[in-house]
Amino acid sequence: MAISLPMQLTVNGRLHRVAEPQGTLLDLLRDDLALTGTKLVCDRGECGACTVLVDGRTAYACLTLAAACDGTTVTTVEGLGGVDGSMNDLQQAFITHDAAQCGFCTPGQLIAAHDLLARHAAPSESEIVAAMSGNLCRCGTYPKIVRAIQAVAAARHEPSATSATPGVPRGA
Amino acid sequence: MARKAKPKAGGFVPTTVEVEGRTETRIVEVPAFEPAPWTTDTPLHIVGTRAPRMDAHEKVNGRARYTADITRPGMLHAVMVRAQTARGHIAQFDASAARALPGVYDIMGPGDAPAKTRLFGTEIFYHGQPVAAVCADTLANAERAARAIAIGYNDLPFAAIFDDAAAPDAPLVKPGGNFAPQSPVIIERGDITAGLAAADIVITREFCTPVQLHSALEPHGACAEWEGDRLTVWESTQGIFRTRGDVARALDVPQSKVRVIKDYMGGGFGAKNGAGPHTYVAALFAKRMNRAVRCLNDREAEQVDSGNRPATVQRVTIGAKKNGTLTVIQLSADVPLGISGWEGGPAQIYHELYACPNVRSEERFAYINASGMQAFRGPGYVEGAFGLEGAMNALATALRMDPLALRRKNFTKKDPRQGRPYSGNALLACYTEGAERFGWHTPRAPQSGRVRRGVGLAAQVWPTGGGPPSYAHVRINADASVDVLAGTQDLGTGARTVLSQIAAEAIGAKLAHVRAIIGDTEHLPYAGNSWGSMTTPSVGPAVRMAAMDAQSQLFQAAAAMLDTTPDMLDARDSRITVRDTDRSMTFADVCKRLGNVMIYGKGSRGPNPANTAINTFGVQFAEVEVHLDTGIVKVLRIVAAHDAGRIINPTLAESQLEGGILQGMGYALTEERILDRRSGMVMNPSLHDYKIPTMADVPQIDAFFVAGADAAANHTGARGIAEPPVIPTAPAIAAAVADAIGAEVFQIPLTPWRVLASVPARR
Numbered sequence: 001m002a003i004s005l006p007m008q009l010t011v012n013g014r015l016h017r018v019a020e021p022q023g024t025l026l027d028l029l030r031d032d033l034a035l036t037g038t039k040l041v042c043d044r045g046e047c048g049a050c051t052v053l054v055d056g057r058t059a060y061a062c063l064t065l066a067a068a069c070d071g072t073t074v075t076t077v078e079g080l081g082g083v084d085g086s087m088n089d090l091q092q093a094f095i096t097h098d099a100a101q102c103g104f105c106t107p108g109q110l111i112a113a114h115d116l117l118a119r120h121a122a123p124s125e126s127e128i129v130a131a132m133s134g135n136l137c138r139c140g141t142y143p144k145i146v147r148a149i150q151a152v153a154a155a156r157h158e159p160s161a162t163s164a165t166p167g168v169p170r171g172a
Numbered sequence: 173m174a175r176k177a178k179p180k181a182g183g184f185v186p187t188t189v190e191v192e193g194r195t196e197t198r199i200v201e202v203p204a205f206e207p208a209p210w211t212t213d214t215p216l217h218i219v220g221t222r223a224p225r226m227d228a229h230e231k232v233n234g235r236a237r238y239t240a241d242i243t244r245p246g247m248l249h250a251v252m253v254r255a256q257t258a259r260g261h262i263a264q265f266d267a268s269a270a271r272a273l274p275g276v277y278d279i280m281g282p283g284d285a286p287a288k289t290r291l292f293g294t295e296i297f298y299h300g301q302p303v304a305a306v307c308a309d310t311l312a313n314a315e316r317a318a319r320a321i322a323i324g325y326n327d328l329p330f331a332a333i334f335d336d337a338a339a340p341d342a343p344l345v346k347p348g349g350n351f352a353p354q355s356p357v358i359i360e361r362g363d364i365t366a367g368l369a370a371a372d373i374v375i376t377r378e379f380c381t382p383v384q385l386h387s388a389l390e391p392h393g394a395c396a397e398w399e400g401d402r403l404t405v406w407e408s409t410q411g412i413f414r415t416r417g418d419v420a421r422a423l424d425v426p427q428s429k430v431r432v433i434k435d436y437m438g439g440g441f442g443a444k445n446g447a448g449p450h451t452y453v454a455a456l457f458a459k460r461m462n463r464a465v466r467c468l469n470d471r472e473a474e475q476v477d478s479g480n481r482p483a484t485v486q487r488v489t490i491g492a493k494k495n496g497t498l499t500v501i502q503l504s505a506d507v508p509l510g511i512s513g514w515e516g517g518p519a520q521i522y523h524e525l526y527a528c529p530n531v532r533s534e535e536r537f538a539y540i541n542a543s544g545m546q547a548f549r550g551p552g553y554v555e556g557a558f559g560l561e562g563a564m565n566a567l568a569t570a571l572r573m574d575p576l577a578l579r580r581k582n583f584t585k586k587d588p589r590q591g592r593p594y595s596g597n598a599l600l601a602c603y604t605e606g607a608e609r610f611g612w613h614t615p616r617a618p619q620s621g622r623v624r625r626g627v628g629l630a631a632q633v634w635p636t637g638g639g640p641p642s643y644a645h646v647r648i649n650a651d652a653s654v655d656v657l658a659g660t661q662d663l664g665t666g667a668r669t670v671l672s673q674i675a676a677e678a679i680g681a682k683l684a685h686v687r688a689i690i691g692d693t694e695h696l697p698y699a700g701n702s703w704g705s706m707t708t709p710s711v712g713p714a715v716r717m718a719a720m721d722a723q724s725q726l727f728q729a730a731a732a733m734l735d736t737t738p739d740m741l742d743a744r745d746s747r748i749t750v751r752d753t754d755r756s757m758t759f760a761d762v763c764k765r766l767g768n769v770m771i772y773g774k775g776s777r778g779p780n781p782a783n784t785a786i787n788t789f790g791v792q793f794a795e796v797e798v799h800l801d802t803g804i805v806k807v808l809r810i811v812a813a814h815d816a817g818r819i820i821n822p823t824l825a826e827s828q829l830e831g832g833i834l835q836g837m838g839y840a841l842t843e844e845r846i847l848d849r850r851s852g853m854v855m856n857p858s859l860h861d862y863k864i865p866t867m868a869d870v871p872q873i874d875a876f877f878v879a880g881a882d883a884a885a886n887h888t889g890a891r892g893i894a895e896p897p898v899i900p901t902a903p904a905i906a907a908a909v910a911d912a913i914g915a916e917v918f919q920i921p922l923t924p925w926r927v928l929a930s931v932p933a934r935r
Contacts, residue, residue: 023312036241037234039438041389042471046859049389077234091232095224098823101831102664103231104389104438110232133868136859138389138439139664140831142867 007070011035012079018066025069026050026061029076037077037107041136048135051108052076058115077107080114089155090114093148101139109135113149122153187779189639190786192704192895193520193552200640203776207717209887210818212880217744218677219888222823226669226688227436227662236436239408242395244464248277249311250453252473253304253318255296257325258332258541258852259343262294262303264324270306273320275313277461280305280453281321288422289452296325297346297511298541299852300476302449307457307465330541332852334485334508337538345539346511352537354515359523360532361589367500367530371491373570374500379488379559380919381518381902382844384481386548387864390438392478393468394447396454403455404431407447410440410663411701416693418447423455431694440663441835442547443479445701475857479546480845482507484518486559496573496581498528503559505535512544513537518556521899524787525560525633527584541852547703549835550895553634554902558920561630561903566916575907576607579631579791587785595781596891598815598879599631599789605878606813610793619912622800625808628907629793630900636816636892637786637885638709642777643697646675646718648726650768652746652759654681656688656718659696660711665894666824667707671715673820674888678719679726679773680743681759705788705892708820712888714775722773729769730762777886786885788896790814792833794871794904798912800931803924805909807837809872814896817882818889829875829897836901838865844921 006019011033021028029035029052041049043062050061053075081087090113093099100106109132116123116131123131128149137145184201210216230236267279281304285291291302304321308314330345331337337350344350368374395406403425409415412432420427437444454467469478489502503522519533548554568575583600586593607613612629619625645657656675662668668688676683690696699711727738730748734741740751749756763771780786793811798804810833819825842863846855856862875897881889902920910916913931 030241034243035234036237039238039389040240041391042859044471044858044860047389077232081233085229085233085235087229087233094232095228098225098228098827100225100228100231101666101827102388102390102437102439103227103236104238104664106231107234129868129870133866136389136864136866138387138441138835138864139827140834140865141827142834142865142870143830143873144827145867146870 009069010073021066025064025066028066049108051111093152097144097148099144099148101141105137190635203778207887209883210889211883218673238436239393242406247464249314250307250467251314251318252302255301255303258299259330260296260325260327263326266322270317270320273317275309276317278307305453332849334506334538337540355537357535362530364532370499372494374491376489379486381484381555383483384843386441386443388439391469391474394451394454395466396458397464402429406433410444412693414446434691441549472857476854477543481548482545484555488563490563496578498582500530503533507537508540510542510544516551521553521556526582550899553899557899558903565907592785595784595786595884596882601878602791602813606791610811624912626908626912627795628904630903632790632899634788634896636705636788638706639780640777642699642710642714644714644718644775646722646773648771652763654686657696660699661691661702670820674712674715675719678716679723682746705894713886714777717775718773725771788816788891792900792904794908796908803927807871812875815879816893817891832897833901834865836898840902840905
């Protein structure tokens with residue numbers, strides 16, 4: 001890939017010019033653009049916490065060289081909702097279904113789920129699990145994440161159904 | 173709001189607090205008043221509801237700031253240099269090449285740190301021990317310089333496993349000897365010989381459990397900044413005040429000049445209970461360079477040197493009458509702690525879960541040349557449950573008795589150690605409801621083929637009373653919004669939400685008007701560490717009392733405005749009504765007329781009830797599928813029934829149960845630190861080689877609570893819940909695997925090769 005300097009890339013809809021891209025896309029996002037929602041956990045593509053979208057495809061920002069992102073469009077967790085902090089339906093469903101405990105893996109989970117739903121409007125549970133099993137969560141929030149994704153898929157499919165209605169958890 | 177008069181208010185009394193199995197006596201002051209307890213029948217409107225997690229917005233839009241996200245103007249980065257030998261002395265240390273590299277500001281090596289930090293001595297006790305640190309303008313420059321430091325070691329013999337440390341000719345693991353000062357720890361009741369003689373059946377088994385790594389996704393880390401002689405530390409910690417105490421002591425600074433802030437936190441699980449080497453390194457470099465400095469563990473350091481659940485070997489002898497009545501339980505356990513740690517061994521649960529007159533445990537705690545243990549969710553009880561419940565299941569088989577019936581038979585109505593009554597105990601209801609939802613008594617079809625199913629169960633007890641000291645303030649702002657101030661912390665557990673719900677309930681405000689402000693030693697009243705499942709039962713009552721105090725002041729002001737007396741007022745949804753009338757005012761109306769009058773309520777956690785055992789109980793049932801040719805275990809479902817008294821927020825509490833179960837499942841099947849005996853090195857210090865559960869491993873989980881408020885535990889009726897669910901999962905899964913393969917299993921994790929080795933030859 002030819003690298004031209006300075007490079008530029010679009011992050012969450014805003015164009016950025018980078019004079020000297022050094023390190024990874026994760027460094028660029030967190031250190032230069034102050035987009036700290038994307039997290040560093042393993043630094044070697046094992047955990048999914050740094051998952052972002054590059055030109056609409058998921059990428060581990062910790063394994064992606066910043067210089068390789070010239071001319072790309074990047075979406076991070078900060079770009080899922082509005083600049084004002086408003087949320088999309090997926091983010092809202094994560095809240096409704098308590099799909100974030102400590103929240104450290106959540107940005108990567110959201111991006112992976114966003115990508116899944118963009119590719120499969122109505123994923124089965126096994127498709128959800130297959131798509132999401134590269135995103136680790138130590139708090140064990142997985143069951144709630146599955147529920148949140150299912151709720152969004154159902155609501156998008158059937159707009160009258162609302163993803164804001166949690167299923168009554170067992171033991172209620 | 174009813175109150176009991178407390179004539180001795182203001183005095184100090186001793187009270188008993190159980191922290192992770194350790195009983196402490198503390199001197200605490202008696203609160204100004206003791207609120208009447210919220211009983212099961214008390215009508216509550218906000219407590220007990222499934223309110224969304226109050227900090228979830230920030231977590232899903234990327235705006236939640238964790239310690240690793242803190243940046244300060246001019247901030248520098250520090251990295252640790254770690255020992256490349258398991259035991260020895262530093263013979264040569266040359267940082268000259270590193271100092272000459274671009275961006276390097278400072279290096280600390282042997283002898284450069286104050287003695288009380290215990291950092292950077294010349295003697296090496298384990299592979300990965302911090303021996304030096306580098307401070308540079310960027311993380312990359314710091315890491316480059318760290319690699320450029322030349323260190324030579326004179327190696328010494330070492331012991332990396334228990335047997336090597338305990339051998340007669342063992343090398344000295346560290347000065348002071350190879351066994352912990354209290355070792356062996358012997359706890360005994362009754363008469364073991366008599367118990368053995370009284371038994372119709374006696375079985376003996378040996379169980380092994382692995383070293384489990386906390387693996388919180390956010391690493392240990394700190395950012396430190398000095399302003400004159402005042403130090404601010406942002407730290408990912410379960411205890412802001414304990415961290416403040418550690419830093420003040422290590423750096424010889426008064427506590428009033430150290431401020432510790434923890435806002436969001438990416439998990440702790442027991443490993444983040446105070447300041448660590450990263451904290452001291454950040455603070456020391458910050459002082460030396462007069463710049464803010466951030467120091468974070470990288471993933472390898474986090475897996476190698478940030479705490480662990482120690483391994484155990486448990487030799488269990490257990491005997492019973494033909495009808496299942498236990499007559500004797502005997503445990504002999506070996507626990508390698510690492511280079512440091514406390515005596516959090518497996519014995520406690522052997523003494524607490526069942527009625528048995530004769531119980532003896534002997535635990536040996538050895539130091540080994542490996543990173544030290546730290547508390548890990550349910551410390552000791554998780555390890556112990558695997559041995560005790562494994563032995564109970566083997567006993568049930570030997571007795572040809574249903575393992576659930578065996579547990580019922582040995583249910584204890586009183587704390588079996590001290591004979592104290594329980595504040596509440598619904599374990600029998602857990603057995604009944606759990607068995608029903610699992611279908612435990614449903615006959616199963618005979619198994620054939622190469623994939624076999626099996627079922628198993630295990631029970632749990634854990635001390636969850638919490639206790640003083642713990643304080644809270646509640647203030648009502650001029651616009652009637654409510655601040656809850658408490659020096660506690662939310663690890664991802666939901667403490668912010670739970671405390672807000674308690675305050676909103678007690679003051680009669682809308683939950684949306686209430687905000688919990690936590691995690692800052694400079695502005696908040698003291699609360700203890702978030703460990704031992706203690707935050708809700710410790711801080712919750714203090715918050716409720718502070719909210720009641722604030723409400724009382726608000727009522728006094730409102731009574732004059734409403735032409736009545738305070739005792740005629742009620743509050744709900746931020747509206748004050750005069751009882752039996754249609755007169756009312758909103759909180760906002762009252763506050764508007766008060767202007768900037770500050771209503772400020774204070775609360776504290778009162779003493780624990782005397783002579784009372786406060787525990788959380790539960791049972792878990794597991795169904796697994798085992799492939800007899802590959803040894804691969806798939807957990808199909810877990811049913812978990814727990815009794816934790818009142819549940820403040822069922823959704824968040826169920827998240828705790830699910831999370832505990834999944835950590836327990838990892839412990840049962842995949843999680844094991846591999847330490848090479850010959851080099852002392854951790855061989856799997858990554859999230860690829862150390863396997864925590866993924867979404868693909870998740871079974872169907874039906875986790876729920878039985879019982880209602882425990883008004884005898886504290887006046888909110890809530891006990892702790894964070895740790896109990898991780899305790900019985902592994903033994904329940906192991907029992908299910910044993911059932912599936914038709915042979916007992918004695919060692920976790922149940923990796924495919926261990927399972928294969930256990931499958932009977934003709935199976």
